Amino acid sequence: MNPQITTSPGTGYNFAYLDEGTKRMIRRAILKAIAIPGYQVPFAAREMPMPYGWGTGGVQVTAAILGASDVLKVIDQGADDTTNAVSIRRFFTATAGIATTTRTAEATVIQTRHRIPEAPLAEGQVLVYQVPIPEPLRFLEPRETETRQLHALAEYGLMHVKLYEDIARHGHIATTYAYPVEVAGRYVMDPSPTPKFDNPKMDDCPALQLFGAGREKRIYAIPPYTRVRSLDFEDHPFRVQSFDRPCALCGAEDVYLDEVVLDDAGGRMFVCSDTDHCETRRADGHTGEAA
């Protein structure tokens, strides 16, 4: 978050599209969200020039915190070259004229959909998540008036029953992404549809994590170095997915992999979902079996 400029880079729009009054409103919501980790702060989300569900919440948070000297990275499914990531990166290049990067380490602001980068984040970085359904209890209780009360009373029995029923039915907790977490010992929070593989990265993270849900008009946050615990049971401790092979391109283990179908005869390969991580490793001389 760098000093703000408000001059238009010749697009006819204000710096980073939103007017300064709107940005101020969003920043207030962000500050409140940081002050109450994991709490969903209502904010007056605007209609943006990309559709709801395409990351309007994340885009508004990014627009509100971007400064002229920021370096932006945008990923979708862990990759910088997915169409929606390209589109959002272009939007900010056009409306804010800021520098962009695909390198996790070089970015000051990283907007993401569905992944947390593999490389550890650092102090001073901001990770902005695009959130479709901010309410972790939504599929257990559809009414906002009810879920608000449940949060106020820290009444999370519903969620524990749901997880328990998973175990009773499947022998496992059958939630593989958007796996609920407890933030700073208080609020249960939806980490957005990241695979639960990424949940441990949220815990005690040096970077600021901001979550924007445009359609649902909510912002929430995890301040740096905050305890984030994935919900579990003593006899069924939280476990992340593991892959039984390394990345076929860079040989990385302990990373999240995309399964790529190669042909119609069952041929497939597994490669890093985080393209920057994979490229960095290959540049450092790591190779996998298919490289």
Added chain:
Amino acid sequence: MYVAVKGGEAAIDNAHRLLAEIRRGDPAVPDLTVAQIREQMRLLVDRVMTEGSLYDPDLAALALKQARGDVVEAVFLVRAYRTTLPRFGATEALDTGAMTLARRISATFKDLPGGQVLGPTFDYTHRLVDFALAAGAVPGPAAEAEPEADAAACPRVTDLLGQAGLLEPSPPDDGAPVGDLTREPVDYPADRAVRLQGLARGDEGFILALGYSTQRGYGRNHPFVGEIRVGTVELDFTPEELGFPVSLGTVDMTECQMINQFHGHGAVPPQFTRGYGLVFGQGERKAMAMALVDRSLRAAELGEAVVVPAQDQEFVLAHCDSLQATGFVEHMKLPHYVDFQAELDLVRRLRAEHAARTAEPDEPTLREAAE
């Protein structure tokens, strides 16, 4: 060898160029002008303005052209443009009683002060395709009526009934600021003003179906069309530095006052209650459906049990916006391979366990006991 399967910048550019070419259609056919859309597709323009929450016929017409006639896409363009417009303030409340009428009908009284004015309506046309239109037929001039001498001679039906105490009065203007759901997130339970805003910009098809559902037993409330009026209203604004209202111009509006039966309770004697609909331009279907749903959403306020979807404000308000709905439905087109991978992993594991279980002969009795 693995090649990148993920989309790239070039693909996006090419898709946009193709879209532009397809939008234009056959170049041998003359290009559609914005003015033609504005004048000849007026009801469509009106709908885009209403659901776009922005009164600008030229902009709505241009949006329709850009959107290839897709209403939701056109609404989207108008809404995104609206986001960037500065706000000067709020106008004075519209006085629809002083409307210059193009059309005014009441289904509750055969005749009433000001009379019934049919105006331009499809209502009594026979829906026979008019092939003369395709041949370029030019219509003859419409008949002209004598201009209304005095707007006060055409009072709103609800004002007539209200004088006798049969109809609940409009709540007095307490001067308190009116909520704005485009500037504040909806806080449930939402008050009526905010609900009406949501309904006004809500998708016509969705509001229509909800209103219809109340007529078919899902929250019956005995509606009568007290009045529908379509016409032009003056818009007044009071700039702070002047301190008195000045006219900004006029807008075309459609207003529907629905009158509903109500049996009263406790201290409230039996009287008629109201549902209200108001849209830009001529949009009677939307205004009527909106009035039905507005009345339905007043269930809690009027002491009625909230049991059906059209009475449930969270259900209605959270799902009536076509932009929110289409965005979230269509976002399923975006890649989800990371999440799908996680599910794939789980299903494979569960299948392996299932296979292992069914391979063990003693398992079934044990499972039965556990179940």
